[in-house]
Amino acid sequence: MEYKSIYIKTFGCQMNDRDSEALLGLFLDRGYIIATNPQEARVIFVNTCSVRKHAEDRAISFLGTLKKLYNEKPPVIGVIGCMAKYQGRRLIEKMPHLSIICSPSRLYHLPEYVEKVKNFGVKIIDTDDTQREEAFYESSFLLDKDHAQVVISTGCSNYCSYCVVPYVRGNLRLRKPQKIIEEVKRFIERGVKKITLLGQNVNDYVYKEENIDFVQLLEKIASIKEIKEIDFITSHPKNTSPRLFKVMAEYPNIKKHLHLPFQSGSDRILKLMNRGYTQKDYLLLVEDFYKIVEGSLSTDVIVGFPTERKKDFLKTKEVLEKVKFKYAYIFKYSPRPNTEAAKLTDDIPNSEKERRHKILLNLQKNISSLI
Numbered sequence: 001m002e003y004k005s006i007y008i009k010t011f012g013c014q015m016n017d018r019d020s021e022a023l024l025g026l027f028l029d030r031g032y033i034i035a036t037n038p039q040e041a042r043v044i045f046v047n048t049c050s051v052r053k054h055a056e057d058r059a060i061s062f063l064g065t066l067k068k069l070y071n072e073k074p075p076v077i078g079v080i081g082c083m084a085k086y087q088g089r090r091l092i093e094k095m096p097h098l099s100i101i102c103s104p105s106r107l108y109h110l111p112e113y114v115e116k117v118k119n120f121g122v123k124i125i126d127t128d129d130t131q132r133e134e135a136f137y138e139s140s141f142l143l144d145k146d147h148a149q150v151v152i153s154t155g156c157s158n159y160c161s162y163c164v165v166p167y168v169r170g171n172l173r174l175r176k177p178q179k180i181i182e183e184v185k186r187f188i189e190r191g192v193k194k195i196t197l198l199g200q201n202v203n204d205y206v207y208k209e210e211n212i213d214f215v216q217l218l219e220k221i222a223s224i225k226e227i228k229e230i231d232f233i234t235s236h237p238k239n240t241s242p243r244l245f246k247v248m249a250e251y252p253n254i255k256k257h258l259h260l261p262f263q264s265g266s267d268r269i270l271k272l273m274n275r276g277y278t279q280k281d282y283l284l285l286v287e288d289f290y291k292i293v294e295g296s297l298s299t300d301v302i303v304g305f306p307t308e309r310k311k312d313f314l315k316t317k318e319v320l321e322k323v324k325f326k327y328a329y330i331f332k333y334s335p336r337p338n339t340e341a342a343k344l345t346d347d348i349p350n351s352e353k354e355r356r357h358k359i360l361l362n363l364q365k366n367i368s369s370l371i
């Protein structure tokens with residue numbers, strides 16, 4: 001019998017982690033076993049991230065190391081995820097040891113593509129952008145048996161000017177509330193106690209046909225008594241509301257923590273970023289959150305966005321000082337392909353980006369140590 005083993009290396013966000021896990025489930029259902037390292041695998045996927053240049057560089061370097069596995073009996077090597085969508089054919093041209101390139105929308109088809117590569121020696125490039133098949137989520141395989149991540153939507157239609165997500169993951173697409181709840185229940189039957197709901201911006205979830213928005217979906221799931229803890233990621237300040245905070249406060253099983261990226265404290269930069277709120281809006285939202293939920297916050301910040309002057313940077317610093325986040329992910333801006341911000345001159349020198357990055361990191365370190 002043929003030895004069927006699969007290895008997936010994942011870069012990037014929780015959405016990629018969940019995609020890799022669901023993909024492993026598809027292959028396990030077809031008789032594969034999970035290899036603990038690429039050397040032992042007959043099928044290898046690299047699930048890539050394009051949100052920052054650094055993540056892409058790491059994936060390219062890893063793909064390079066796989067070349068040495070390509071000997072008399074080569075494994076099937078595929079690139080999936082964001083970089084596959086945006087680089088497509090160019091990846092195979094640069095790295096002929098790859099056999100499959102597959103966009104995030106088309107992962108369900110990978111078992112069939114692997115068979116085609118094995119049987120006919122073809123190369124497959126599928127960068128289509130379609131609604132994912134529900135069957136992608138049906139295996140219920142989990143790497144952590146206590147914790148399930150459940151995708152409620154894919155893609156994003158917000159087009160923040162620095163962000164590549166709408167171009168590599170497509171526009172926002174919603175799963176049906178019924179399908180999400182069925183998946184949650186399948187996990188509960190397997191003894192899962194903790195659920196994380198995933199979407200690029202969960203607050204964009206409005207399933208019009210059934211008149212259900214994210215807050216109502218969250219309530220429905222929180223009402224399932226077997227669930228001991230629920231959280232969700234990510235929330236966009238422009239459509240996060242006190243209504244959400246009230247539900248967070250009301251249900252004991254909803255985690256009293258919110259990840260609420262503010263990105264910049266300068267209204268001018270926020271406008272250039274197409275974020276749809278001001279520093280004042282953000283701080284009022286935070287005030288409501290602390291009053292209603294009495295929980296903790298975390299955030300994402302970008303320093304060195306094009307044209308960011310000292311006074312813009314000081315506004316960002318001011319938000320960190322005022323809000324006192326439990327933790328913050330602070331990034332140096334790097335232009336991403338196709339985005340609106342990439343058309344602006346990347347005029348902040350790297351040394352200055354480094355300096356601002358370090359100032360905020362040190363500030364946040366002090367704040368985190370006191371919380």
Ligand code: SF4
Nearest residue numbers: 156159160163165200
């Ligand atoms: S909300 Fe903005 S930053 Fe978040 S994924 Fe969508 S476009 Fe990107």
